[in-house]
Amino acid sequence: MNISVFGTGIVGKTIASKLITLGHTVMMGSRTSENQEAVKWANENGGNAKHGTFTVAAEFGGIVFNCTKGEFSLAVLKSVGEKILSGKILIDVANPLDFSKGMPPTLSVCNDNSLGEQIQKAYPGTFVVKTLNTMNCGVMVDPSKVKGKHDVFVSGNEVEAKTKVIGLLQSFGWVSPIDLGDITTARGTEMILPLWIRLWGVLKTGDFNFSIARND
Amino acid sequence: MNISVFGTGIVGKTIASKLITLGHTVMMGSRTSENQEAVKWANENGGNAKHGTFTVAAEFGGIVFNCTKGEFSLAVLKSVGEKILSGKILIDVANPLDFSKGMPPTLSVCNDNSLGEQIQKAYPGTFVVKTLNTMNCGVMVDPSKVKGKHDVFVSGNEVEAKTKVIGLLQSFGWVSPIDLGDITTARGTEMILPLWIRLWGVLKTGDFNFSIARND
Numbered sequence: 236m237n238i239s240v241f242g243t244g245i246v247g248k249t250i251a252s253k254l255i256t257l258g259h260t261v262m263m264g265s266r267t268s269e270n271q272e273a274v275k276w277a278n279e280n281g282g283n284a285k286h287g288t289f290t291v292a293a294e295f296g297g298i299v300f301n302c303t304k305g306e307f308s309l310a311v312l313k314s315v316g317e318k319i320l321s322g323k324i325l326i327d328v329a330n331p332l333d334f335s336k337g338m339p340p341t342l343s344v345c346n347d348n349s350l351g352e353q354i355q356k357a358y359p360g361t362f363v364v365k366t367l368n369t370m371n372c373g374v375m376v377d378p379s380k381v382k383g384k385h386d387v388f389v390s391g392n393e394v395e396a397k398t399k400v401i402g403l404l405q406s407f408g409w410v411s412p413i414d415l416g417d418i419t420t421a422r423g424t425e426m427i428l429p430l431w432i433r434l435w436g437v438l439k440t441g442d443f444n445f446s447i448a449r450n451d
Numbered sequence: 452m453n454i455s456v457f458g459t460g461i462v463g464k465t466i467a468s469k470l471i472t473l474g475h476t477v478m479m480g481s482r483t484s485e486n487q488e489a490v491k492w493a494n495e496n497g498g499n500a501k502h503g504t505f506t507v508a509a510e511f512g513g514i515v516f517n518c519t520k521g522e523f524s525l526a527v528l529k530s531v532g533e534k535i536l537s538g539k540i541l542i543d544v545a546n547p548l549d550f551s552k553g554m555p556p557t558l559s560v561c562n563d564n565s566l567g568e569q570i571q572k573a574y575p576g577t578f579v580v581k582t583l584n585t586m587n588c589g590v591m592v593d594p595s596k597v598k599g600k601h602d603v604f605v606s607g608n609e610v611e612a613k614t615k616v617i618g619l620l621q622s623f624g625w626v627s628p629i630d631l632g633d634i635t636t637a638r639g640t641e642m643i644l645p646l647w648i649r650l651w652g653v654l655k656t657g658d659f660n661f662s663i664a665r666n667d
Contacts (some may be wrong), residue, residue: 243540249638278483315483329594336563340565341562342562345642346557346558346562346645347552374533380663382666383664385662385664388646389469404494409658413653415646415653416649420649423646423647423650425474426561426643427642429562429639430604431639432639433639434663436631436632437629437632438663440665442665443663443664443666445662445664446661446663446664447659447662448598448599448660448662449658449659450598450656450658450661451654
């Protein structure tokens with residue numbers, strides 16, 4: 236599959252590299268066509284690893300991973316525009332973390348809205364699926380990094396798009412992703428970030444994850 | 452131990468009854484001295500089960516469980532007053548759920564504050580410990596209701612108070628409560644309620660719990 240990954244940070248690179256190992260052709264998108272991180276990543280990941288501007292990358296992929304920082308996500312998508320994003324699946328991995336008031340960060344949107352919903356509302360023709368935003372990126376692409384059974388959540392309005400995304404998650408090693416419902420359920424997963432951050436402080440590692448203990 | 456339980460709803464009754472079975476003397480507090488639910492609970496739970504107004508109950512217990520609805524908690528505590536609550540451990544089980552805008556509820560306070568913090572700020576001489584607010588009340592008092600390892604979180608400023616509360620949680624069956632840190636960490640546990648509510652909808656049962664999967 237042709238997949239775009241927006242963002243050249245650790246999350247973008249980790250997901251993009253995993254997609255390459257799974258046989259996909261991946262274009263890493265960034266603000267400029269010759270972003271050093273994107274060029275380096277493409278050089279290191281073989282012929283199926285490409286790079287380009289956000290717009291060029293968005294045109295390339297049928298699926299777009301949003302791995303930009305939450306504070307920039309809406310501006311990045313705006314720079315691409317509704318026409319190019321229409322009809323595509325946008326997998327939103329970002330969290331609306333606001334570091335401007337010091338540590339620990341707060342959320343710039345929460346409670347009666349979420350970044351996932353903001354994106355879906357701005358791009359009604361795009362199939363936004365929120366997932367993977369509740370764990371660190373090493374665990375996102377390799378759930379076996381954390382012992383035992385643990386969970387990934389999926390939120391989105393379109394069943395068909397979620398089915399495709401769940402298939403992709405399964406190829407990452409997630410056996411049974413939990414479909415929470417429509418995109419408004421992204422509020423719930425974005426709002427566990429403050430607890431994730433505190434647990435990171437207590438456990439002194441990011442290699443942990445939320446698991447939903449249940450009797451079935 | 453003499454323990455007060457504020458609130459005559461299902462959470463208050465479940466915790467109060469558990470405390471009786473553990474050998475404590477428990478006074479259930481409510482708005483009026485002859486609240487029917489409190490009278491009935493006391494009659495059904497033997498000589499160690501008492502009832503009274505919030506003020507009488509607060510005077511009785513060295514530990515006070517706040518099991519009132521989050522929207523009323525601050526008003527209830529105000530009716531008791533700082534003098535009586537001073538020096539006591541207040542175990543805050545409530546969540547600031549706001550049902551006024553329809554379902555699912557939002558939080559009336561979150562992100563840069565929490566109900567736990569509001570209570571601690573209003574009663575600086577009280578040792579507020581937030582815990583048990585991330586699961587249904589059946590699981591609170593009997594973790595074996597959910598299969599496997601799962602977790603309870605503790606937030607509070609005073610180590611000694613948290614140690615006492617952790618001992619009480621252990622008597623409920625919680626082997627290793629996770630101490631998240633000071634009372635500001637209550638933001639994290641209160642903010643997972645929106646996800647809890649969505650999971651309840653998906654799983655069709657409240658008998659589940661968050662577990663932190665980790666490698667140690």
